[in-house]
Amino acid sequence: MNKRLISLSFSLRSSVQLHRPPLYHSISILFYSSSKPKRSKFNFVSKDRRSKSTPKVAVAEYLINQHQFSPEAALKASSSIAFLKNTAEADSVLSFLKESGFSKTQLEEVVKRIPRILRANLDTAIKPKIKIFQDSGFSNSDIADVISSDPWILRRSADNRLGPAILALKNILGSNAGVLKVLKLSGWYLKYDLEKTMIPNIEVLKSLGISSSQIFNYICHFPRFYLHTQESIMDFVRRVDEMGFDRKSKMFLSAIRTISSMSLETWERKIKLFQSLGFSEKGVLTAFRRAPQCFVYLRRRLRR
Structure with missing residues (x-):
């Protein structure tokens, strides 16, 4: 397979550099003889389809010749979709995104990740x-930045997911600038009903005396933490309390987040590792209270 990909990449590069029509037949033989790609879960496909007699167009050649994609990006996209029956749909989508402010690099990133x-x-x-x-x-450039950083955003339901999630984030963070910063780091928030996950969890943490600035900082750096159920967050708090943690400590939120990032079995393995390095049970808890984030490290790094 590697030899075939190398041959295809060389063929595509040559066709662009020499301004010659790509070698359709050689590409088809080298690459598209592989098995059919799996059907995507994307509910993207138009109902308007041409007849089976319509000639198929090789995706790699189409992207390079019609939209000036790099051979690498075209090859990556074509690994999921070998042929197109209807280039008009693809033309309309790509042209619209270009007109909406997507750069060539951003457009290639979107197509590579969701062909x-x-x-x-x-x-x-x-x-x-x-x-x-x-x-x-949001401006067109902001939209292009967010979507190209996580193209799977385009799979979200506009009314049921995107709209409510963006509104919830704006209410929490206070501005589009804050929302933009968060979404560039993680589009995960747009997958969930934040009214049922993130917002209740923030209220719980505030009720424990954790400052808003610390909570908002974690929104950017640890997005999955806020997507736990409220019951799970309360369980993490209970476990941290049982370790004798001071809720007024600046490390309190770090301790909760650390506990949330691993299973009970993983936590027990970390405890045994510290003990194997000479820590007493009391010493392990003291170390955790002073630097809970260290317990997130891989065992090899901890040992070193």
Whole structure:
């Protein structure tokens, strides 16, 4: 397979550099003789399909010749979708994203990570998602930055996920600038109902005396922490309390987050590792209270 990919990449590079039409037949033989790619879960595909007699177009050649993709990006995309039956759909999607402020690099990143976007229905699968961001006050360049950093955002439901999640983040962070910073680091928040996860968890942490600035800092750096259930957060707090942690300590939130990041079995293995290095049970708890974040390290790093 590696030899075939190398041969294809060389063929594609040569065709671009020499301004010659790509070698359609050689590419088809080298690459597209492989088994059919798995069907995507994307509900992107338009109902309007051409007849089976419509000639198929090789994705790699299409992206390079029609949209000036790099051979590497075209090859990556074509590993999931070998051919297109309807290039008109792909043209409309790619042209729209270009007009919406996506740079060549950003466009390639989106297509590499979700090649099925080439078969998307522009009016029902793409435009509503972009409009949600625009209606929320984001500029085209901001939208391009966020989506290219996590293209799977385009799989979210515009009304049921994107809109409510963006609004919740804006209410929590106070500005689009804050939302933009968070989403560039993690588009995870747009997958969840934040009214049922993040917001209740923030209220719990505030009730424990943890400062808003520390809570907001963790929103950027540890996004998955806030997506636990409220019951789970309370259980993590209980376990930290049982270790004798002072709730007024600046390390209190770090301790909760550390406990949330590992299973009970992993925690017990960390305890045994410290004990094997000469720590008493009391010494392990003292170390945890002073620097809970160290317990997140891999065992090899801890041992060293």
